[in-house]
Amino acid sequence: MAQTIDRRRFLRVGAAAFGSPFLMSATRAYAADGAKTTAPAPAFTGPSGPPVRGGTLVFSDTEAVASWQNQRLGSYSSGIVTGPTNVFLLYFDPYKKTFAPWVAEQWGKNPENTRFWFKIRKGITFSDGTALTPQVVARNYEQFGRGNEKLRIPVHPQIARGFERVEVDGDVVTIVLNKPNQQFLRDVTRVNSALLAEKTLALTLEEAGLPQNRIGAGPFVLESYVPGQGATFVRRTGYAWAPGGSPNQGEAYLDKIVWQVLPEVGLRTGALLSKQVDVARGIQPADEGTILESGYQLLAYAPPLGSSNFAALRVNNEFTKDLRVRQALVHGIDRVALSRDALTPRYPPPISILNANNPNAIDLSHEFAYDPGKSRDLLEQAGWTRGADGIRAKEGKKLQLSVPQSAQQVALGPAWEFIAQQWRKELGILLDVRNDPAYAAKANQDVNVPIMVSRTSIISLGQFFSDTGNTSLLASPPELTALYQRELEAEDEAEFRKVQIEQQKALHKGAYVIAYFEEAQTYGASPDVHLTFLAQTYPDFYNAWKKA
Numbered sequence: 001m002a003q004t005i006d007r008r009r010f011l012r013v014g015a016a017a018f019g020s021p022f023l024m025s026a027t028r029a030y031a032a033d034g035a036k037t038t039a040p041a042p043a044f045t046g047p048s049g050p051p052v053r054g055g056t057l058v059f060s061d062t063e064a065v066a067s068w069q070n071q072r073l074g075s076y077s078s079g080i081v082t083g084p085t086n087v088f089l090l091y092f093d094p095y096k097k098t099f100a101p102w103v104a105e106q107w108g109k110n111p112e113n114t115r116f117w118f119k120i121r122k123g124i125t126f127s128d129g130t131a132l133t134p135q136v137v138a139r140n141y142e143q144f145g146r147g148n149e150k151l152r153i154p155v156h157p158q159i160a161r162g163f164e165r166v167e168v169d170g171d172v173v174t175i176v177l178n179k180p181n182q183q184f185l186r187d188v189t190r191v192n193s194a195l196l197a198e199k200t201l202a203l204t205l206e207e208a209g210l211p212q213n214r215i216g217a218g219p220f221v222l223e224s225y226v227p228g229q230g231a232t233f234v235r236r237t238g239y240a241w242a243p244g245g246s247p248n249q250g251e252a253y254l255d256k257i258v259w260q261v262l263p264e265v266g267l268r269t270g271a272l273l274s275k276q277v278d279v280a281r282g283i284q285p286a287d288e289g290t291i292l293e294s295g296y297q298l299l300a301y302a303p304p305l306g307s308s309n310f311a312a313l314r315v316n317n318e319f320t321k322d323l324r325v326r327q328a329l330v331h332g333i334d335r336v337a338l339s340r341d342a343l344t345p346r347y348p349p350p351i352s353i354l355n356a357n358n359p360n361a362i363d364l365s366h367e368f369a370y371d372p373g374k375s376r377d378l379l380e381q382a383g384w385t386r387g388a389d390g391i392r393a394k395e396g397k398k399l400q401l402s403v404p405q406s407a408q409q410v411a412l413g414p415a416w417e418f419i420a421q422q423w424r425k426e427l428g429i430l431l432d433v434r435n436d437p438a439y440a441a442k443a444n445q446d447v448n449v450p451i452m453v454s455r456t457s458i459i460s461l462g463q464f465f466s467d468t469g470n471t472s473l474l475a476s477p478p479e480l481t482a483l484y485q486r487e488l489e490a491e492d493e494a495e496f497r498k499v500q501i502e503q504q505k506a507l508h509k510g511a512y513v514i515a516y517f518e519e520a521q522t523y524g525a526s527p528d529v530h531l532t533f534l535a536q537t538y539p540d541f542y543n544a545w546k547k548a
Contacts, residue, residue, distance in 0.1 A: 067209030084220035091243030
């Protein structure tokens with residue numbers, strides 16, 4: 001049974017903490033010119049010394065996960081809660097920024113990016129005791145590539161691109177594509193590419209989505225689950241197939257992990273400060289100072305293969321189809337003030353659509369520099385003139401836009417409220433910031449929503465902005481489609497980098513995107529917890545430990 005948060009206890013301790021004049025002064029400091037700044041705070045780190053075995057780590061997250069079936073995963077929360085039971089063909093080391101062996105002890109590909117082979121490690125077993133063999137790997141990838149109509153299993157959105165067949169020869173599994181996919185090795189490390197036991201593969205979409213039916217080969221095993229509330233995992237005895245280069249090569253250090261859903265952002269911080277949880281994900285900017293001044297760790301982790309926080313501007317929307325309007329929006333944001341006044345130093349201004357931690361990112365900040373005068377000129381040129389109420393209109397219609405929010409990134413709310421105020425005051429644009437999950441889901445396929453927010457920890461710019469059916473632009477501009485084809489065919493990492501540089505330039509020059517702050521997933525953690533992260537910004541529970 002998952003652990004229950006004591007709400008009354010949290011409210012007592014949390015209220016005392018938030019009501020403290022000392023802590024309030026720490027979270028709201030002001031510079032001499034009156035601008036709000038982030039107060040200087042000591043940098044706390046976790047315990048040092050050799051890892052400690054044993055203990056239970058309680059983790060709070062932002063959202064429940066409706067289905068644990070691979071093809072239904074995608075959010076940060078789904079990656080975190082399924083992560084402890086997962087293994088993958090390869091591991092991407094986020095600190096060295098290289099691939100490392102995991103289930104596959106060796107791998108390779110042809111220059112055309114159409115054949116990818118993996119030599120499967122011996123001795124791995126799933127938690128039901130069955131062996132993870134090359135044949136089971138093949139069946140996983142067959143289901144990724146083809147789906148299963150009878151079981152209602154959809155295809156894997158990345159692995160299925162050009163999928164033709166799987167070949168097994170002794171210990172080697174080869175996936176054959178009928179068109180190139182340079183991203184394939186990255187795709188096998190995605191959260192939805194975990195290898196599962198045959199019992200799980202034989203289930204329907206609905207049955208496979210039940211947590212108790214997900215059988216993996218990872219370092220933890222699900223012990224209990226409460227729908228909508230949480231899950232408990234226990235260390236798996238005998239686990240001995242860690243990724244290459246992992247500091248730990250044996251069983252996990254922790255005895256248990258308790259994953260709790262706490263949707264209210266203030267509750268997560270309060271639960272951390274009242275010691276009811278050890279780690280809280282999704283710390284809102286307003287709480288950072290409180291956490292630091294209380295002696296807790298504030299861990300902001302940027303994805304090494306990911307993007308900045310960006311908004312895609314739909315090219316077929318009635319407002320944003322005009323390049324001049326898109327350019328006006330891009331130049332109408334003071335990103336320095338956004339980071340300083342609405343966010344914190346954990347969310348600095350971006351340099352590109354790619355996160356600054358991404359090795360292929362280049363500094364294109366001059367392409368979207370703050371210039372409200374230029375924005376106003378562009379809007380005038382596009383025929384949008386200001387009325388008596390200060391709002392721009394054209395042919396009797398006001399320039400009123402909307403943007404959805406997401407609980408998976410807590411900085412979005414204050415960021416878009418800041419942008420809405422700036423656009424209203426300086427540009428004469430109304431922006432409706434919609435914090436409504438149903439609206440956000442609808443926006444994925446509705447071109448009437450002009451602005452779509454996103455950020456991702458593994459990004460293919462081609463997949464996001466050019467692929468058929470992409471939900472960012474809901475269109476495939478020819479110049480971006482041509483670059484996507486070159487991305488798919490890139491023979492090596494050097495060529496891939498060249499293409500990604502051109503893609504970044506094209507996206508910003510065409511004002512297809514607004515990059516507005518660097519992505520980081522922010523966690524608050526007890527000073528007694530040692531915690532590092534995986535490439536997709538999920539906590540590395542396998543290498544985590546607690547001070548005795």
